Amino acid sequence: MTAHAKEVFRSYGIGPIDTPALEYAEILLGKGGDETDKQTFRFTDQGGRDVAMRFDLTVPFARFAAQHVGALGTPFKRYHIAPVWRGERPQKGRYREFVQCDFDTIGATGVAADAETVCVIHDLVSRISRQVEPSCGEFTIRLNHRGVLNGLLDTLGLRERATDVLRTLDKLPKVGADAVRAELIALPEAGEEAAAKLLEFAVLSGDAAETFAAARPLLGGSEMGLAALDRLATVVQLAVDGGCEPSRLVADLSIARGLDYYTGVIFETFLTDDPKLGSVCSGGRYDDLAGLYTKQSLPGVGASLGVDRLLAHLEEKAGDAGARPNDPRAVFVPLLSEERLPEVFALANDLRTAGFLVTVAPETRGLGKHLKWVTGRGFGVAAIIGDDEAAASTVTFKDLAEREQWTVARAKAAERLSEWRSEKT
Amino acid sequence: MTAHAKEVFRSYGIGPIDTPALEYAEILLGKGGDETDKQTFRFTDQGGRDVAMRFDLTVPFARFAAQHVGALGTPFKRYHIAPVWRGERPQKGRYREFVQCDFDTIGATGVAADAETVCVIHDLVSRISRQVEPSCGEFTIRLNHRGVLNGLLDTLGLRERATDVLRTLDKLPKVGADAVRAELIALPEAGEEAAAKLLEFAVLSGDAAETFAAARPLLGGSEMGLAALDRLATVVQLAVDGGCEPSRLVADLSIARGLDYYTGVIFETFLTDDPKLGSVCSGGRYDDLAGLYTKQSLPGVGASLGVDRLLAHLEEKAGDAGARPNDPRAVFVPLLSEERLPEVFALANDLRTAGFLVTVAPETRGLGKHLKWVTGRGFGVAAIIGDDEAAASTVTFKDLAEREQWTVARAKAAERLSEWRSEKT
Numbered sequence: 001m002t003a004h005a006k007e008v009f010r011s012y013g014i015g016p017i018d019t020p021a022l023e024y025a026e027i028l029l030g031k032g033g034d035e036t037d038k039q040t041f042r043f044t045d046q047g048g049r050d051v052a053m054r055f056d057l058t059v060p061f062a063r064f065a066a067q068h069v070g071a072l073g074t075p076f077k078r079y080h081i082a083p084v085w086r087g088e089r090p091q092k093g094r095y096r097e098f099v100q101c102d103f104d105t106i107g108a109t110g111v112a113a114d115a116e117t118v119c120v121i122h123d124l125v126s127r128i129s130r131q132v133e134p135s136c137g138e139f140t141i142r143l144n145h146r147g148v149l150n151g152l153l154d155t156l157g158l159r160e161r162a163t164d165v166l167r168t169l170d171k172l173p174k175v176g177a178d179a180v181r182a183e184l185i186a187l188p189e190a191g192e193e194a195a196a197k198l199l200e201f202a203v204l205s206g207d208a209a210e211t212f213a214a215a216r217p218l219l220g221g222s223e224m225g226l227a228a229l230d231r232l233a234t235v236v237q238l239a240v241d242g243g244c245e246p247s248r249l250v251a252d253l254s255i256a257r258g259l260d261y262y263t264g265v266i267f268e269t270f271l272t273d274d275p276k277l278g279s280v281c282s283g284g285r286y287d288d289l290a291g292l293y294t295k296q297s298l299p300g301v302g303a304s305l306g307v308d309r310l311l312a313h314l315e316e317k318a319g320d321a322g323a324r325p326n327d328p329r330a331v332f333v334p335l336l337s338e339e340r341l342p343e344v345f346a347l348a349n350d351l352r353t354a355g356f357l358v359t360v361a362p363e364t365r366g367l368g369k370h371l372k373w374v375t376g377r378g379f380g381v382a383a384i385i386g387d388d389e390a391a392a393s394t395v396t397f398k399d400l401a402e403r404e405q406w407t408v409a410r411a412k413a414a415e416r417l418s419e420w421r422s423e424k425t
Numbered sequence: 426m427t428a429h430a431k432e433v434f435r436s437y438g439i440g441p442i443d444t445p446a447l448e449y450a451e452i453l454l455g456k457g458g459d460e461t462d463k464q465t466f467r468f469t470d471q472g473g474r475d476v477a478m479r480f481d482l483t484v485p486f487a488r489f490a491a492q493h494v495g496a497l498g499t500p501f502k503r504y505h506i507a508p509v510w511r512g513e514r515p516q517k518g519r520y521r522e523f524v525q526c527d528f529d530t531i532g533a534t535g536v537a538a539d540a541e542t543v544c545v546i547h548d549l550v551s552r553i554s555r556q557v558e559p560s561c562g563e564f565t566i567r568l569n570h571r572g573v574l575n576g577l578l579d580t581l582g583l584r585e586r587a588t589d590v591l592r593t594l595d596k597l598p599k600v601g602a603d604a605v606r607a608e609l610i611a612l613p614e615a616g617e618e619a620a621a622k623l624l625e626f627a628v629l630s631g632d633a634a635e636t637f638a639a640a641r642p643l644l645g646g647s648e649m650g651l652a653a654l655d656r657l658a659t660v661v662q663l664a665v666d667g668g669c670e671p672s673r674l675v676a677d678l679s680i681a682r683g684l685d686y687y688t689g690v691i692f693e694t695f696l697t698d699d700p701k702l703g704s705v706c707s708g709g710r711y712d713d714l715a716g717l718y719t720k721q722s723l724p725g726v727g728a729s730l731g732v733d734r735l736l737a738h739l740e741e742k743a744g745d746a747g748a749r750p751n752d753p754r755a756v757f758v759p760l761l762s763e764e765r766l767p768e769v770f771a772l773a774n775d776l777r778t779a780g781f782l783v784t785v786a787p788e789t790r791g792l793g794k795h796l797k798w799v800t801g802r803g804f805g806v807a808a809i810i811g812d813d814e815a816a817a818s819t820v821t822f823k824d825l826a827e828r829e830q831w832t833v834a835r836a837k838a839a840e841r842l843s844e845w846r847s848e849k850t
Contacts, residue, residue: 020522041468110763112760112787241774243770243774341540342663345663348667349667352437358437360437362500362533
């Protein structure tokens, strides 16, 4: 999965960074809340230093960015795929070591970086879900902007109550509209009218243009809210210009992740056939990455791919589908006797040079045993050189999905197999 | 670098495994010697468990193989690229966290796995050194077989003294032949004749066929020694059949790494223009990987790529060469005004779909500033859409190496740039 993610990042010119697993404890602690501090693996090393293992990639990246921003210059883009550690009790889908995958554009405040982030999320999730489902598992990227919410709260005189209001609205799917309405009305500054508007707003979701049109009158002329709505509309339009499938981009004015951290666009991504998995790629725009480590303001926009969630989903799907699908590039070369090794090695080299992924059997066995082992392991074709083939300077190919076989001249083997492969793909 | 290594492994059908960074301390400790134990990061976790961070990949892989061999079956091939940690004082080229890259074929005793290991080493080192030096930095894989050494020691009656003899011979490059001869003669069981034979043997190195021919008479009919010599000759021949450049395979009967661990072929790899770097890829055949963890004998053959050494070398080379070379796949798209964003995003998507790696500038700047920033960053071409290009539905490409530019119809942009790229590569 991370190989696919890296190729997507590379196609956008986003380069990798890495930071050490161990940092001085004072760098990591106190940055992620008490719960995180408790879960952080911390010890005194051989040199008497108080060190800790990173519990996320955001804090080490902030330290890294503050330290190197002079040399890097802004704006810059980077991705970071690495394990993090948390000393919590392991449970289904939660491990003490797990991989995080973050990417960010730092120092760019314009709409281009917002929209490109949506394009990268789109390509990441479509690329990865296509691995298991060739037709590409469907998904939606849900978009909002903190300014839209804040604008609405301003017009309702509830800006100071933002945290309470948003927490209450978050309960909507669980407790229903009536309970939420009652709770909203109970807030000191709110009333029936405000509660009604908030509820109307919180269910605005769907086609971007329609949602924005419906939200506009609710914002009561709030400049901040309207500007945010315009920015969001531009982000969606540019993402479509940049190749995103329009039906996958959904405006959802109820999402409000990272109450304090995010300040602009925010994103969540849900798989259509497994929404309960939660968001598989989330992020947004923030005002300052590294305020704790540098006086230079580092605004940015980025997201985090939920590698473990996606892996769990893909494994389940792959389990449903049974064995690995036959990959026409994957060639198995059975070894029938040690005398045939020179021909087998030369053939494997020819096929590899032609771009095939070639597994030579490491030990001699009978053909039947070899072909039994190969079943369900994802190979597309076997390339067989037995004594007959060696004597005639030929190779026998066996299509492992269709169970057909054919024999070709050794000198033409790579060329013929490449033709077979282009027919298959 | 590890991306290249993974592609090579994949082309040989060698799959990845990963193991956790933290293991129970009792799994790791006592396996690598006192020095290693002292350097291992060890602590008590939140659940009161005595845990440690892996200090190499061999011990965790042995634990993994012992645990999963039932499900995996033998033979199997795998690679493992991951960080390891040692609490030693950091110094040039030695870090407290560094990446190891191991690959092994387990459960195969035949010559095929030995020879394939040589082919993989060959492809790894040529692929990686080609990154910086397009003509491929030259290197030699030096091969020996423990049986050749043991056979010679047998005929000299010195098998019990193997460790002393090999340690003494290892000093040859430093102290010279006379000092080594004197030290050998001083060993209780050795004499002048044995010392002379050992010295003659220790300098046998070079063309494989000639070296084997010269070694044969020195082995005094030792069955073990002659069988080992034959096996080594077959390994070299098969590696050449499998595509290795013959001049890069050098027999070197003096290398004797891993006195206790390796039992068959052994390999070391040296860069021709930086031999002092030491071996950048070493390994060999061993009798049993995981005797400490399972009663099942797991013989294997494998090697370890010196990622940090190679990185240090490549960085030095890249430093020599100055800026990164222009990659014709890497396209930079300057952003000249926010109004041009729709055209810029659509063009970037077209080029990405055609296989280009496309960096869109995240912020608006003047063209001169953009082109200044781009210098030395490895881009092959800039794809420019200013107001003139937008009005005429065209794109201007600028070859960043040749400083030539040309304008094409927007609808043909990806096709034309692909043609330019095929001329360049």
